[in-house]
Amino acid sequence: MLLFSYLLLGGITTGALYALVAIGLVVVNKSTGIINFAQGELFMFCGFLAWMTHVQFGLAYPLAFIAATVGGFLLGIVTDRLAFRALAKTDIVGLVLATVGLAFVLRGTARMIWGGKGDYLSFPPITSPEPVMIGDIMVVPQQMAALAGAIAIMLVFAAFFRFTRIGKIMRATADNAKAATLVGISIQNVYTLAFGAGAAIAGAAAVLAAPLTLLYPDMGFSFFIKGFAAAVLGGLTSLSGAVVGGLLVGVIESMAGGYIDSSMMEVAPFLLIMLVLIICPTGLLSLHKTRDV
Amino acid sequence: MPMFCRRNVLSGLFILALGVPAFSNAYQLFVANLILIYVLLAIGLNVLVGYAGQLAFANAAMFGIGAYATALLQVHLSWPFYFAFPAGTLIAMAVGLLISLPALRLSGLYLALSTLAFAQFTQWVFSHWDNLTFGAGGFKSPPISFAPLPVSKPVGLYYLSLIVATCVTLFAQNVVASRIGRAFVSIRDGDVAAQSLGIDLLGHKALAFGISGFTAGLAGGLYSQLLNFVSPEGFDLFQMVIQKATIVVGGLGSITGSVLGAGAIIIILELLREAKGAQEIVFGGVLILFVTFFRRGIVGSLQQHFRGWDEPLHSARPIGSALPSQVRLGEKESLS
Amino acid sequence: MKINLSKTSACWLAAAMIFSPCALAQQQPGLTATSIRIGSFGALTGPGYLYGKLAMNGVEVVFDQVNAAGGINGRKLELVREDDRCDPAGAIGAVQKLIFQEQVFALIGGGCSNATFAARETIEKADVPFLVVSSVHDGITTPPARTIFSTALTSTIESKAQVEFALDTGAKKIAVVSMRDSWGRARYTPLLEELKAKGVKIVADEEMSPDANDATAQVLRLKQADADAVIMVLFPKPAAVFTRDAQKLGFKPLLIGQTGIGDPAAFEDQVGVPGATAKFRTISMVKYTPDDPAVEKWRKLVEAKFPGDRLSVFNLFGIGSAQVLVEALKRAGPDLTREKLVTELANIREFPVDVYGAPITCTVEDHRCNKAPAWLAKEPAGPVKVLSITRVN
Incomplete structure (x- = not known):
């Protein structure tokens, strides 16, 4: 039983990192219908911004957090204005490729700026680095912080979409872009805001995750693909689904590693996803679905 | 017919390709051969993505399966290349058909993820099934010999690739101009509508996946010979990005576009060698600019600029229209 | 008609290619009265850039120094870099471009094992001298290719040292945790062979991915097997995650690293949990960590040439390797040929290099020139210490 609870906890804490990426993907997808393949790279890039502020320039932790989120937001807006705006109406394949292009640009830039500073840069945790006992189980406090952060970000954005005017506008745009235009909503602004918000989430996520994951220019892809998996399991447009999906991917990995074989850890979530999508083509947690023709 | 029309340009390129070994050094010949391999990949992927509208990410995996199957049949069963190559191609095609089964029910981003997951799974098999694939360390495959013919291996392989690429180009052009091609396009532009026209969805989706598996398998077999070394890292997501880039840069829903796109991307990648250390940034920038x-x-x-470039069924969808319908399918939800 | 024509020319080309080595020997490509063109390939992009780009930076700094002092027999060294993206096809393309297009005189570089291994055949056929900087795959140097030498600690050497070290410390239950990508595989296979040869039966054999963020499962399994020494064939990231989770779960075996984690000070920082690295010992290809005052000279040069960079062990790999190449070029004299360079490389004996654990020795039979792994450790909050230098034969 102790084995199970350790594996479960290990899975949940890793899953929280995936959830952090998945939430960003869902916020963008929810209002634009696009999957931002550069989400993992935004996560990486903002992490380095925070590192530069906090470790290199020695500024306080909150400033690093602000640097990462604001930096992320601006990065999202700039890329949207430069590239995605022109693309909003293009083919999905083209759009996917453009976000992949952005991912390459970010990765290359990060390698150029920070790539020569060491192999994996460490980032100090906000919490105490010493593991603490919770019941019978030892945990690293930063892992709890990441989990709490994921849930907090999820709640903030769920409230944003449900209660604020802009949030409602964004949802309306996603539901029916043409109708939204008819009632005077600027789709372009909605898209810009969505990309900005998605990137800002990546920034916040990066600050929470960096002490656990270390920073390196190529960290983005594995986070993106796990985050994408989590978002799809959660139904692509559901914020709570993204969190549950993320935790699920983490727990599957951990359990597969603990009970089957550690070589299965990497592949287990993907095997499961193939199965899930065959049985349930729009994700595990999607219930109310409409199909337009 | 105008001078600078599609047919003349393609014929010109073919004649140019025939002469490449005569005026190129070993490096240039290698790059030219690589282009021919990517022509094959691009054509198959364009049939699947550009014509049939399936947002799939498994082409790099099928490319890998073609390469592994061809090389492993040579290594394990000592088959000569001329048997291993077609057999490897058929294996890749069979896998393509297999992936199409779930694809009938999946669309848009869900299909994207399930094929991505399949690609990750394939990578895992390549690097973990030690007894079969020799693991992540890869293995050498025996070079072919063109024995009675008086050509060296690189030149022989180049002409073999040229013959295969030419045949596949002609074959694909006929397929997309046929009833099958029209069915693909109607599936892309709306599968419910296509179904109501009496088009067999499963059959045609499977066919599109099969064609892409077939060409990826051919490309893989040739690639294993080009390198004489097969290992998992050649068939990862970067590979998939290159292939996607060829069809988007060349033109979705166009066989000619696939040929030109493959040439353009490989040449761009080689020219980018000059941007030492900044390749990623420039490559990403080129992708964004192009799109x-x-x-x-x-x-x-x-x-737009020249006459005589129209192809049958080129991109029926007007530019500037909304996202393809299948992407929007099933992605709505009232509340989070 | 056209086909026949090009077939004929193809035959000509084939003939030309067969005879090209002789032709090259007469002209000496990449060589003028005032310059020597040296090609370098490795990953400039992608995760392998540490072993490619950063190592090349080290090479370049050495070349700059040599050039500032007047060059080698009046010739300045010129470095041409090519990216192999850590991919076999990329490496073959890069090497062909360097040899046939850029017409370089010799090659130095090679970061990723599979990529360099795949390129070996091309280099061997073209008969170009090549000094390996950081690829460790045994197949690159064994059986030896006439023109290819290595200053990297090849994986068999490293594996022997790891096993010897574990047994010397009295470990009874040895476990392995490894990455099974091409980097890990090049080390994992010889390591298991070495263990078998020594009659050691490992108690557990676990895997981690290079991007792993959790090692609970692996740690629990090793703990269950009651391992007292764990050989980590991992990059610093998964190794840090493993070490952190081991500390968290109260598992405290001897942790044995390898050249991939060559800097115990950086590693302590990466693990981030106080005291977790107390029983961590690692091998380095070089005997200094970047903080060592002994490499102050190189730190200044690297950080001046590449602003924003910090001296890393990867730079040191390049620095060491380049010194060996420069020495061989000097010894080959003013009438430089590829042939002479190869001869001189094969004749380097006990040549002291700033950074390696022991002097470098190459022979005609054995092209693995660096056989002296340095064992490093760092007490928590203490300085990095060189524990010992193993000489493997």
Whole structure:
């Protein structure tokens, strides 16, 4: 039983990192219908911004957090204005490729700026680095912080979409872009805001995750693909689904590693996803679905 | 017919390709051969993505399966290349058909993820099934010999690739101009509508996946010979990005576009060697610029500026229309 | 008609290619009265850039120094870099471009094992001298290719040292945790062979991915097997995650690293949990960590040439390797040929290099020139210490 609870906890804490990426993907997808393949790279890039502020320039932790989120937001807006705006109406394949292009640009830039500073840069945790006992189980406090952060970000954005005017506008745009235009909503602004918000989430996520994951220019892809998996399991447009999906991917990995074989850890979530999508083509947690023709 | 029309340009390129070994050094011949391999990949992927509208990410995996199957049949069963190559191609095609089964029920981003998951799974098998694939360390495959013919291996392989690429180009052009091609396009533009026209969805989706598996398998077999070394890292997501880039840059829904796109991307990648250390940034930038300013790819621009570039069934969807319908399918939800 | 024509020319080309080595020997490509063109390939992009780009930076700094002092027999060294993206096809393309297009005189570089291994055949056929900087795959140097030498600690050497070290410390239950990508595989296979040869039966054999963020499962399994020494064939990231989770779960075996984690000070920082690295010992290809005052000279040069960079062990790999190449070029004299360079490389004996654990020795039979792994450790909050230098034969 102790084995199970350790594996479960290990899975949940890793899953929280995936959830952090998945939430960003869902916020963008929810209002634009696009999957931002550069989400993992935004996560990486903002992490380095925070590192530069906090470790290199020695500024306080909150400033690093602000640097990462604001930096992320601006990065999202700039890329949207430069590239995605022109693309909003293009083919999905083209759009996917453009976000992949952005991912390459970010990765290359990060390698150029920070790539020569060491192999994996460490980032100090906000919490105490010493593991603490919770019941019978030892945990690293930063892992709890990441989990709490994921849930907090999820709640903030769920409230944003449900209660604020802009949030409602964004949802309306996603539901029916043409109708939204008819009632005077600027789709372009909605898209810009969505990309900005998605990137800002990546920034916040990066600050929470960096002490656990270390920073390196190529960290983005594995986070993106796990985050994408989590978002799809959660139904692509559901914020709570993204969190549950993320935790699920983490727990599957951990359990597969603990009970089957550690070589299965990497592949287990993907095997499961193939199965899930065959049985349930729009994700595990999607219930109310409409199909337009 | 105008001088600078599609047919003349393609014939010109073919004649140029025939002469390449005569005026190129070993490096240039290698790059030329690589282009021919990517022509094959691009054509198959364009049939699947550009014509049939399936947003799949498994082509790099099928490319890998073709390469592994061809090389492993040579290594394990000592088959000569001329048997291993077609057999490897058929294996890749069979896998393509297999992936199409779930694809009937999946669309848009869900299909994207399930094929991505399949690609990750394939990578895992390549690096973990030690007894079969020799693991992540890869293995050497025996080079072919063109024995009675008086050609060296690189030149022989180049002409073999040229023959295969030419045949596949002609074959694909006929397929997309046929009833099958029209069915693909109607599936892309709306599968419910296509179904109501009496088009067999499963059959045609499977066919599109099969064609892409077939060409990826051919490309894989040739690639294993080009390198004489097979290992998992050649068939990862970067590979998939290169292939996607060829069809988007060349022009979605165009066989000519696939040919031109493959050439353009491989040449761009080789030229980018000059941007030492900044390749990623420049490559990413080129992708974004291309998608932004040449939305219909090279072929789209050529069609705009020159006569004689129209292809049967090129991108029926007008530019500037909304996202393809299948992407929007099933992605709505009232509340989070 | 046209086909026949090009077939004929193809035959000509084939003939030309067969005879090209002789032709090259007469002209000496890449060589002028005032310059020597040296090609370098490795990953400039992608995760392998540490072993490619950063190592090349080290090479370049050495070349700059040599050039500032007047060059080698009046010739300045010129470095041409090519990216192999850590991919076999990329490496073959890069090497062909360097040899046939850029017409370089010799090659130095090679970061990723599979990529360099795949390129070996091309280099061997073209008969170009090549000094390996950081690829460790045994197949690159064994059986030896006439023109290819290595200053990297090849994986068999490293594996022997790891096993010897574990047994010397009295470990009874040895476990392995490894990455099974091409980097890990090049080390994992010889390591298991070495263990078998020594009659050691490992108690557990676990895997981690290079991007792993959790090692609970692996740690629990090793703990269950009651391992007292764990050989980590991992990059610093998964190794840090493993070490952190081991500390968290109260598992405290001897942790044995390898050249991939060559800097115990950086590693302590990466693990981030106080005291977790107390029983961590690692091998380095070089005997200094970047903080060592002994490499102050190189730190200044690297950080001046590449602003924003910090001296890393990867730079040191390049620095060491380049010194060996420069020495061989000097010894080959003013009438430089590829042939002479190869001869001189094969004749380097006990040549002291700033950074390696022991002097470098190459022979005609054995092209693995660096056989002296340095064992490093760092007490928590203490300085990095060189524990010992193993000489493997």
